[in-house]
Amino acid sequence: MNETEFLKEYDPTAFQRPSVAVDLVLLGIRDGWPAVLLVKRDQLPHVGRWALPGGFVGIDESLDAAAARVLREKAGMGEAHLEQLYTFGAVDRDPRMRIISVAYLALLTEQAFDAALGAMPALLPAAIQVPWAGETGGPVTVLSPEKQELTLAFDHAAILATAMLRLRGKLDYSDVAFALLPELFTLRQLQDVHEAVLGAALNKPAFRRRQLDKGWLAATGAYEVGAAFRPAELYRFQRH
Amino acid sequence: MNETEFLKEYDPTAFQRPSVAVDLVLLGIRDGWPAVLLVKRDQLPHVGRWALPGGFVGIDESLDAAAARVLREKAGMGEAHLEQLYTFGAVDRDPRMRIISVAYLALLTEQAFDAALGAMPALLPAAIQVPWAGETGGPVTVLSPEKQELTLAFDHAAILATAMLRLRGKLDYSDVAFALLPELFTLRQLQDVHEAVLGAALNKPAFRRRQLDKGWLAATGAYEVGAAFRPAELYRFQRH
DNA sequence: ACACTTATATGTATCTTGCATATTAGGTGC
């Protein structure tokens, strides 16, 4: 029996299978705070609760492709930094049936975040507050624009907590911060992103020096315009 | 319609679903090198190739539980540090059918590694060589005990590379190294583990001081016995 | 007793980081 014959006889229905979905944490910085885009559930279960946008993975679709499709369909977004986060597979995480969810982290610039809100008005921008426990990953609080604390559907609060923790962890050794910034940015904007994600203030000269020493920043020679005071130089991210 | 009625009518067969499996990277240190336990495939596809032990996720089984079960069934192992690694979901990663694999990293002490070999003689201990490119994660070479380079089945080489990279990345800020060591160990053994995982030599006094400063090591007052020369003190890992 | 080898301790130069302070370059209001 060769491989082709084998495949003909293989019975792919032998086992009962779980459904597989992707859920997206659409993350950006708004008003100096991390923010996430949520959708309101209009079906049972958890009707009326806010949830992460997601969708089932097609049988002929890779996980990354499914995540990119959900990004397009649910956030009207063509481009964003997308990275796989973690896979959530508790048996009872969805009361309808067994659904395994592969969570993805999508990082949006402030501009992309607003564009998504414009394209999909049903999306809710919610502020994220993370206690500075860092280590184990304390409970994350999600606030509506009216400062109401939201209870997310399913295990989405845990997914969001994982996302924030991962982002914090990767912030200083990877280039994720630049995915949250426009093409051109000032060092102060870069620091603001870091401070928002870390939820802590950083020393300015030290931050500036460390960032420049990494060799990832290319000075453009251009400066911001219309600033009330001395304009800062604009930098561009450039892979080492 | 309330939630209970809704669930009755929900049709879980509406979409064609992928199969979900877990694959385990059973990792230990042997003779100063990272090593992985492999199984020989006795079925198509990829008959005769070496693969990571794995199994399908039961419909009433969480991902973590499935990983623990595979650890028990395929490695005869009750205890080991188990952590989810990454989920591999390319459409064509298995020619039989669509299988999404949630990869787990299992860290074994040298003792547990040998015990697994004893309990499951079909397992092959293969040495892993990782180029010191670190960053992007170069190609990983897997060597049989006879120093033959092995070609792993499916995308298991990529899974293994991800495991090694993750381990390297977590080595100095987490406690993973202790999962590779017995209950009591010397500072030299701890350094040997770090050097094997990193594939690089480390400065002894600096390593020793940094480890002790972390506050994770509890001196036992006991010393190794039978050492040819001055015996080293035994330490125990103790969560901060 | 001595050689041998590794564990452990210490000292110093170097590099990194945090923080304070100075200087620069705009805009704003008179």
Place this chain on the structure above:
DNA sequence: GCACCTAATATGCAAGATACATATAAGTGT
């Protein structure tokens, strides 16, 4: 035009972390 305000940028220094060299200690084997 000119003083003033504020934030960007630059510099200086102390504290901390790290790499590396060297010294001392504690066992075994001859």
